[in-house]
Every structure is written in C-alpha cells, then in structure tokens.
Amino acid sequence: MAAGKGSRYGKLKQFDGLGPREEFLMEFSIYDALQNGFDHIVVITQKDNVDFLRNYLEPRLPEGIQLDVLAQQLDDLPEGISFEGERAKPWGTAHAVWTAREVINNPFVVINADDYYGKNAYQNAAEFIAENNGQNTFGLVAYTLRDTLSEYGSVSRGVCERDGHQLLSVVERTKIEKQDKSIVDTDSGLHFTGDELVSMNFWVCHPSIFDRITQDLKSFIDAGENLERGEIYLPFVIQAMLKEEEAKVAVIPSESMWFGVTYMDDKEKAMAKLQEMTQAGGYRSPLWPTVKS
Structure with missing residues (x-):
C-alpha cells in the first residue's frame, strides 16, 4: 500500500530514493517477495501516482511477473452506496485493500510501502500460504517491539495478545517511546519489556476478506x-x-529486521542500512540489472 500522506515525514515518503541507486524502499520489498516465489505485485496508490508508478516499475520487473497499479478513490464504494460530502483523505487501509478485489483471487500478503520487512518475513509468509489455504486462515508476520522503535519520537504500534501462535487481539498503543532504560506508552502509562510482538501491518489474507470489507464499508x-x-x-x-470466529489468525515470527521512515530523521538511518546490506551481498546494485525500454 502506497497511498498514505506521510504527515510526520513531511512528504510522500513512498517515493523517496533510499537505496544505493536511489531505489524506493518498496522496491526492496518487491525484490524480496519475488525471491520467495510471489509473482503478482499489486500497488495501491493515489490516482495522481498511478501512471508514474506503473511506468517506473514495469520495466524493472522480470518477465512473467504480473503488475497492477490501482488508485484508491473516494467514489469506489459498494454497489448502492454513495458519499456526497467533502473528504480529503482516503477511506483507510481496509478500503485500500478492497481496491484490489477485482485482481486478486488467491491468498495474498499486505504490506506498507514505506516499511522494510526483511527477506525472512516473505519466506515465512510464503511457507504459511503454501501450508494453509483455508478460507478462514489468516496470518500476521510480527516483530519484536524493541526493534521497531524510532530514535526521533514516539510511534504507534499494535501490540499482539496471543495464545501460543494464535492471535487473540491487537491493542493499538499510539505513543510508544524509549525513556532512559524503559519503553513506555505515554498515553496509557504502560511500560513494556521490549520483547512483546507487535504488528507492523504485514498481513497474510484470504480473498474472503473482500466480502467482509464490503459489508463493513456499507455499515x-x-x-x-x-x-x-x-x-x-x-x-x-x-x-x-x-472475534466473530470468521477467521483464525496465526502469529508468524518475522525472523527479520524491520525499519521504516516515520520521521524525516529516520531517512539517513534507513539509507545506511540499505547500503550496508547491499555491500554485504544481500542485494544487487543496481537492484534491477535490466531495465526494459
């Protein structure tokens, strides 16, 4: 998903060149997904960015990879539903996913375009999909809280409550930050050890979710x-x-490093990590050796 405004970052961060050859962060996610057997890339973005992204990504992807770049639009609503008011922002991340309902027919992964999730995350997600194809089977690739904090301000994190490997709920904590030697949600006053698993919006979904989102949009x-x-x-x-027992959600350990660019000051750190991984042989440079004309 690449439709967010990036209010704390100060610009449209999904298209900021962070890689050694100024690749977008999402390009590394696409590369990792392709390396682990995914062969269909769907990007949800703003209408103004559709042509740019399609023309940018299409020449870089290997032969045989399907690419769909779709616009999340306010007037894209369930049949019989309309909205005549004024609104500036999109309808949210569930609606962004629903935008892809016509092009996705198999279990799929949802990620944020401005987050780096790591190679193992896609490998573990791919293995989960291969082993679990039930209509009510979903997954959440989770990360350790201490590894997802920013040095430059508070962050919002969904803290997982679970029973073994099964997710019970995700509790949103909106102002988690480091304070001396502790980790605190300043809104609630809760302290964390840092070992808690959190959601970074890396979901494994079944296409049955589109019908549920249709119902929720109508409601x-x-x-x-x-x-x-x-x-x-x-x-x-x-x-x-x-909660309504329409789905079971497995918590899948990422076994990967996560980083993102919540704040502009996160950019330099993200660039350094991508450079380091590339120099260590984790990624090619350029990432796409052949750019088709």
Missing part, C-alpha cells in the same frame, strides 16, 4: 458518523472477523 457509511474524517482500518476488520 460504516450507512451509520453516517464522522464520514469526513473517519477511516476503516484493515487490522480492525481482521480483529472483528477474529
């Missing part, structure tokens, strides 16, 4: 509350399915 708009600013979030949809 949300019919309710008519906060339609100018409210959003429908993918984690909330999945948690509702979990």
Whole structure:
C-alpha cells in the first residue's frame, strides 16, 4: 500500500530514493517477495501516482511477473452506496485493500510501502500460504517491539495478545517511546519489556476478506458518523472477523529486521542500512540489472 500522506515525514515518503541507486524502499520489498516465489505485485496508490508508478516499475520487473497499479478513490464504494460530502483523505487501509478485489483471487500478503520487512518475513509468509489455504486462515508476520522503535519520537504500534501462535487481539498503543532504560506508552502509562510482538501491518489474507470489507464499508457509511474524517482500518476488520470466529489468525515470527521512515530523521538511518546490506551481498546494485525500454 502506497497511498498514505506521510504527515510526520513531511512528504510522500513512498517515493523517496533510499537505496544505493536511489531505489524506493518498496522496491526492496518487491525484490524480496519475488525471491520467495510471489509473482503478482499489486500497488495501491493515489490516482495522481498511478501512471508514474506503473511506468517506473514495469520495466524493472522480470518477465512473467504480473503488475497492477490501482488508485484508491473516494467514489469506489459498494454497489448502492454513495458519499456526497467533502473528504480529503482516503477511506483507510481496509478500503485500500478492497481496491484490489477485482485482481486478486488467491491468498495474498499486505504490506506498507514505506516499511522494510526483511527477506525472512516473505519466506515465512510464503511457507504459511503454501501450508494453509483455508478460507478462514489468516496470518500476521510480527516483530519484536524493541526493534521497531524510532530514535526521533514516539510511534504507534499494535501490540499482539496471543495464545501460543494464535492471535487473540491487537491493542493499538499510539505513543510508544524509549525513556532512559524503559519503553513506555505515554498515553496509557504502560511500560513494556521490549520483547512483546507487535504488528507492523504485514498481513497474510484470504480473498474472503473482500466480502467482509464490503459489508463493513456499507455499515460504516450507512451509520453516517464522522464520514469526513473517519477511516476503516484493515487490522480492525481482521480483529472483528477474529472475534466473530470468521477467521483464525496465526502469529508468524518475522525472523527479520524491520525499519521504516516515520520521521524525516529516520531517512539517513534507513539509507545506511540499505547500503550496508547491499555491500554485504544481500542485494544487487543496481537492484534491477535490466531495465526494459
């Protein structure tokens, strides 16, 4: 997903050149996914970016890889539902995923375009999909809290509550930060050890979720509350399915390093990590040796 505005970052961070050859961060995610057997890339973005992204990515992808670049649009709503008000932001991450309903027919992975998830995350997700193809089987690739914090300010993290490998719920903590030798959510006052598993929005979904999002979009708009600013979030949809026993969600350890660019000051650190991994042989440089004309 690459449709967010990046309010804390100060610009559209999904298209910032962070790699050694100024690759976008999402290119490393695409590369890792392809290396682990994924062969269909769907990018959800703003309407103004569709042509640019398609023309940029298509020549770089190997032969045989399907690419769909789709616009998340306010007027793309379930049949019989309309919105006549004024609204600046998209309808949220669940609606972004729903945008792909016409092009996805198999289990799929959802990630943020401005996060780096690591090679093992895609390997573990691919193995999970191969072993679990049930309609009600979903997965969450999770990371250790201490490894997802920013040195430059607080972050919002979904803390996993689980029973063994099964997810029970994800509790959003909106202002988690390092304080001396502790990790604190300054909103609630809760302290964390740092060993907790958190969601970084790396989900493994079954296409059955599209029907559920259709229902939730209808309910949300019919309710008519906060339609100018409210959003429908993918984690909330999945948690509702979990609560209503429409889905089981396995917690999949990432076994990878995560980093992102929440703040502009995170950029230099992300660039250094990509450079380091490339120099160590983890990635080719250039990432795509052949760019088709």
